[in-house]
Amino acid sequence: MSNHLNFDYSYLEAEEKAKVAISLSGTYWITTFGCQMNKADSERMAGILESIGYQIAPSEHEADLVLYNTCTIRDSAEQKVYSYLGRQAQRKRTNPHIILIVAGCVAQQEGASLLRRVPEIDLVMGPQQTNRLSYLLSQVENGQQVIATEESYILEDITNARRESSVCGWVNVVYGCNERCTYCVVPSVRGKEQSRLPESIKMEMEILATQGFREVTLLGQNVDAYGRDLAGISPEGRRHNTLTALLYFVHEVKGINRIRFATSHPRYFTERLIEACSNLSKVCEHFHIPCQSGDDEVLKTMARGYNVDRYYRIVDRIRSRMPDASISADIIVAFPGETDTQYQRTLELVEKVGFDQVNTAAYSPRPNTPASNWSIQVDERIKVERLQQLNSLVEKKAFERSKRYLNRIEEILIEGLNPKDSNQFMGRTRSNRLTFFPTHTSKGKSYTYGDLVMVKIKEIRAFSLTGTLL
Numbered sequence: 494m495s496n497h498l499n500f501d502y503s504y505l506e507a508e509e510k511a512k513v514a515i516s517l518s519g520t521y522w523i524t525t526f527g528c529q530m531n532k533a534d535s536e537r538m539a540g541i542l543e544s545i546g547y548q549i550a551p552s553e554h555e556a557d558l559v560l561y562n563t564c565t566i567r568d569s570a571e572q573k574v575y576s577y578l579g580r581q582a583q584r585k586r587t588n589p590h591i592i593l594i595v596a597g598c599v600a601q602q603e604g605a606s607l608l609r610r611v612p613e614i615d616l617v618m619g620p621q622q623t624n625r626l627s628y629l630l631s632q633v634e635n636g637q638q639v640i641a642t643e644e645s646y647i648l649e650d651i652t653n654a655r656r657e658s659s660v661c662g663w664v665n666v667v668y669g670c671n672e673r674c675t676y677c678v679v680p681s682v683r684g685k686e687q688s689r690l691p692e693s694i695k696m697e698m699e700i701l702a703t704q705g706f707r708e709v710t711l712l713g714q715n716v717d718a719y720g721r722d723l724a725g726i727s728p729e730g731r732r733h734n735t736l737t738a739l740l741y742f743v744h745e746v747k748g749i750n751r752i753r754f755a756t757s758h759p760r761y762f763t764e765r766l767i768e769a770c771s772n773l774s775k776v777c778e779h780f781h782i783p784c785q786s787g788d789d790e791v792l793k794t795m796a797r798g799y800n801v802d803r804y805y806r807i808v809d810r811i812r813s814r815m816p817d818a819s820i821s822a823d824i825i826v827a828f829p830g831e832t833d834t835q836y837q838r839t840l841e842l843v844e845k846v847g848f849d850q851v852n853t854a855a856y857s858p859r860p861n862t863p864a865s866n867w868s869i870q871v872d873e874r875i876k877v878e879r880l881q882q883l884n885s886l887v888e889k890k891a892f893e894r895s896k897r898y899l900n901r902i903e904e905i906l907i908e909g910l911n912p913k914d915s916n917q918f919m920g921r922t923r924s925n926r927l928t929f930f931p932t933h934t935s936k937g938k939s940y941t942y943g944d945l946v947m948v949k950i951k952e953i954r955a956f957s958l959t960g961t962l963l
């Protein structure tokens with residue numbers, strides 16, 4: 494067998510032959526740490542478990558199989574996994590039949606050393622092994638402790654994911670990351686970029702539409718770098734080997750009313766992509782484009798491949814075509830060597846752009862990344878100070894951005910009930926603001942999940958809105 498990334502995946506044939514009828518059954522529990530990519534992987538693994546007879550457990554502490562889908566983006570995320578694992582290991586000492594699985598990015602990073610640290614673990618599997626879960630479990634059933642962390646060609650997703658939402662679905666379009674940001678573990682745990690074929694992305698969206706899904710978010714670590722590895726693969730692969738072309742291609746899918754994509758890297762965010770978003774009615778006016786810092790020197794040492802000017806230009810171009818578009822970002826403070834002046838430039842960027850939302854973090858040194866070895870680490874106390882100050886600025890700006898919605902009529906896709914008040918629906922504006930509103934109109938007309946409704950916004954907060962149905 495061959496494939497466009499030249500991975501040797503002949504082992505798959507052997508796997509097919511060796512596959513035993515899996516007779517494991519019982520209840521499962523998955524806890525997901527980390528980003529949307531991990532959430533999408535968890536949904537596929539839940540689908541696999543259900544296809545071989547598992548049912549969801551009433552709680553983590555009653556489950557026969559516990560799977561942690563882990564994240565290692567910062568040290569705090571990694572440490573959280575160990576404390577969860579400690580509890581399960583203890584449970585397993587009195588209940589040896591429990592199957593304990595560590596999947597995701599910590600699994601990939603730590604591999605065999607996880608087994609040394611927590612010998613109760615049955616299976617350690619990296620993110621590229623997601624679709625092999627049932628085969629790996631059959632090996633566990635044979636009494637083995639299994640480590641599956643080899644880099645592999647990601648199998649086309651043929652499983653039926655068990656999705657958390659019945660309205661909004663994640664669709665992976667590109668796995669992995671080819672960048673080398675000096676602070677980041679992702680390339681080493683997620684491997685190199687692998688784009689899915691446009692035909693299969695479209696087919697997945699068509700299936701989602703028939704199942705009642707109304708919104709799709711196309712996912713990739715750098716989703717706007719989609720398709721670079723596709724040229725020459727298939728006629729459709731050649732024609733649709735950019736995110737822009739893919740958007741035009743999947744826009745035809747009937748029944749899907751909203752399309753989003755995340756995360757965008759400023760380096761690949763083109764004028765043509767912006768034009769496509771403004772031309773295509775289903776593509777929502779929300780862009781998540783991490784800037785990481787507002788200082789050119791810091792961006793350079795981060796190896797981000799753009800400067801602050803380029804970032805401003807992207808924002809200007811988006812806003813000149815889509816004046817109401819919302820823009821969100823990720824920002825790191827206290828990167829090694831970041832001076833107070835450089836940090837002030839980040840605040841200035843936040844002030845000037847007026848983000849609708851920002852995921853902020855203090856720099857955390859990660860294994861096998863260049864920046865973790867630099868001698869100029871920023872003091873912990875300064876890290877905390879900078880992060881707190883940035884967070885309050887982000888909240889202030891988000892509140893300012895929320896003001897534009899007051900008394901406006903917004904199209905909301907109903908996603909579910911407000912978890913804190915079952916008399917209210919929960920949904921989002923096209924621009925991605927979370928919005929709550931009473932489930933019934935004064936005229937008694939009723940709506941349900943997946944409906945697009947018009948809501949008049951009556952109350953605003955920094956990151957959410959409340960309104961009434963029209």
Ligand code: SAH
Pocket residue numbers: 566567676677678679714715756757758782783785823824825854855856857858859
């Ligand atoms: N591919 C995306 C982001 C993926 S990781 C991009 O390049 O924009 C998600 C976010 O985690 C990053 O945007 C960054 O802000 C944060 N992050 C990554 N490594 C980090 C580290 N070592 N310390 C603190 N934050 C980090």
Ligand code: SF4
Pocket residue numbers: 670671672673674677678679680714715758
């Ligand atoms: Fe990490 Fe940079 Fe890749 Fe984003 S682009 S996942 S920050 S290495």
Ligand code: F3S
Pocket residue numbers: 526527528529530531563564565566597598678679682683
């Ligand atoms: Fe975390 Fe892995 Fe995502 S490290 S942020 S779960 S790619």
